[in-house]
Amino acid sequence: MKKYLLLSAFATLTLLSCNNEGTSVNNTVESMKTPAMENFDKAFKSLGDPQNRPTEEEKKRNTSELSDRRKALLVPASKELILSLGVTESELMRKTGGDMSQIIVWATQIYMKKSDEIRKNIKSEK
Incomplete structure (x- = not known):
């Protein structure tokens, strides 16, 4: 009986340890996002709000x-993310023609690239 109790306690501790590891990695990814990335993320999540x-x-x-x-709803955060790279407002307008879809697509590409870089940095630290 004691053997099973100790085994289950050990298994529980192991599962909790693994769970905390995953949480710390996720927290690291979130903490490494720039403010512009966080705003872009929030803008996309806001599309799920009832009014949106x-x-x-x-x-x-x-x-x-x-x-x-x-x-x-997405354009302001998209522009912020693009401009955070050092792109000027005039360059942004020249490349996109002010088209909302092109601005959002460009920002999405930047967001995905930066997210991949963060993940690679985390993996290389381990």
């Missing part, structure tokens, strides 16, 4: 593209 979800009219269009209303 697609309207019935937007759903009827049955398109995979975001509506202009929803794109407008």
Whole structure:
């Protein structure tokens, strides 16, 4: 009986230890994000808020593209992320023509690249 009790206690401690390890890695990824990345992340998450979800009219269009209303929610954070790299406002406008979709796509590419770099840095530290 004592053997099973000790074994289960050891197994529990092992599982908790592994769980904490994963949490610390996730916290590290989150803590290494720049403020511009965090704002971009928050902007995307805000699309799930009730007031930002697609309207019935937007759903009827049955398109995979975001509506202009929803794109407008992402553009400020997208611009902030792009400009945080040292890109000037004029260069941003020249490359995208002010098109909301192009701004969002460019920012998404930057976000994904920076996230990958953070993950690689964490793996190399281990």
